[in-house]
Amino acid sequence: MSTEPKPETSVPTCYRHPGRETYVRCTRCDRYICPECMRDAAVGHQCVECVADGNRGVRRARPVTPLGVPGAASAVPVVTYSLIGLCVLAYLVELSSWRFIADYMMIGQATLINGDTIGVSEGEWYRLVTSMFLHQRGGSFGIAHIVFNMWALWAIGPALEQVLGRWRYLALYMLSGLGGSVLLYLVDPGNSAVGASGAIFGLFGAYFVIGRRLGGQVGPIVFLLVINLVITFSVPDISWEGHIGGLVTGGALAAAMAYAPAARRSLVHIGAPLVVLALLTALVLVKTAELSSAL
Structure with missing residues (x-):
């Protein structure tokens, strides 16, 4: 019977908070993220940086008035x-x-x-x-x-x-x-x-x-x-x-x-x-x- 010690396996930690253990990865960048850094995505979770990058590429909808007219830039008349x-x-x-x-x-x-x-x-x-x-x-x-x-x-x-x-x-x-x-x-x-x-x-x-x-x-x-x-x-x-x-x-x-x-x-x-x-x-x-x- 072998008496050799088993190799130690390191526990993954959040890339933003190294002291927090986690097994959840960002579905976009594959980095480990803790609950504080998780953001709900269509599938799984994403990190805050990937969510911010995605929002930069999203075109904001232009508000319209009840008549379908593009809304004014300011509420001030x-x-x-x-x-x-x-x-x-x-x-x-x-x-x-x-x-x-x-x-x-x-x-x-x-x-x-x-x-x-x-x-x-x-x-x-x-x-x-x-x-x-x-x-x-x-x-x-x-x-x-x-x-x-x-x-x-x-x-x-x-x-x-x-x-x-x-x-x-x-x-x-x-x-x-x-x-x-x-x-x-x-x-x-x-x-x-x-x-x-x-x-x-x-x-x-x-x-x-x-x-x-x-x-x-x-x-x-x-x-x-x-x-x-x-x-x-x-x-x-x-x-x-x-x-x-x-x-x-x-x-x-x-x-x-x-x-x-x-x-x-x-x-x-x-x-x-x-x-x-x-x-x-x-x-x-x-x-x-x-x-x-x-x-």
């Missing part, structure tokens, strides 16, 4: 806050100069005392856009004009910006304001107007349409919209054209974005604002030609 800032800045400039309002308010065509003709029909197309950043600084509304518009923008703007994404939301806002200016130009070119109300009404319409599309509660926005429509048609010195033009434009554009087929969503989201812009531009050109021929 940058566009909404920027629009509010521009309106407040313009209002501060107005307080220092009445001339600023006269030069940039919406007016289709007007003849001054000296016989000069000003307005959109005279090539001052910028008035269609700049007027949506101006507000009355006196008159029957005073500071309440900008306070209400900025409150409405702050209240519903961030939600729409998150659902639509930044550039779609900005396009909706700007085109709604433009739609209000264009309707005023078509119906009453001799009248003047200022205010973000057309764009705000466009947001009202968009909020209702998207709320219905997503199955949300639309009662509060309907109530707010009805109250504002009553005020629009019952209080003098309010441009109903600006409000209705913005409401129709914003609602129509939001419907195109909200109900776009998934397969053609990107195409519709790009094409719809361009079509609306082209239509509004064509209407302005037609009205301008009409006013020019009447002179």
Whole structure:
């Protein structure tokens, strides 16, 4: 009978913690790992280093909004806050100069005392856009004009910006304001107007349409919209054209974005604002030609 001693076998230890015995290997690198270093894998366990290496090669899914739109990079409503800032800045400039309002308010065509003709029909197309950043600084509304518009923008703007994404939301806002200016130009070119109300009404319409599309509660926005429509048609010195033009434009554009087929969503989201812009531009050109021929 042999009396030779059996060879000693070493007990494997964790590669990260040499003092800990273990018989479990990483299924990826085959190194021994202790319970603290184990990470569950599809088969067996992996070490922390292999898991980290694998994650570097995984492409992160890009978040999308409920409408299938790629989510904004930040939850901060940058566009909404920027629009509010521009309106407040313009209002501060107005307080220092009445001339600023006269030069940039919406007016289709007007003849001054000296016989000069000003307005959109005279090539001052910028008035269609700049007027949506101006507000009355006196008159029957005073500071309440900008306070209400900025409150409405702050209240519903961030939600729409998150659902639509930044550039779609900005396009909706700007085109709604433009739609209000264009309707005023078509119906009453001799009248003047200022205010973000057309764009705000466009947001009202968009909020209702998207709320219905997503199955949300639309009662509060309907109530707010009805109250504002009553005020629009019952209080003098309010441009109903600006409000209705913005409401129709914003609602129509939001419907195109909200109900776009998934397969053609990107195409519709790009094409719809361009079509609306082209239509509004064509209407302005037609009205301008009409006013020019009447002179």
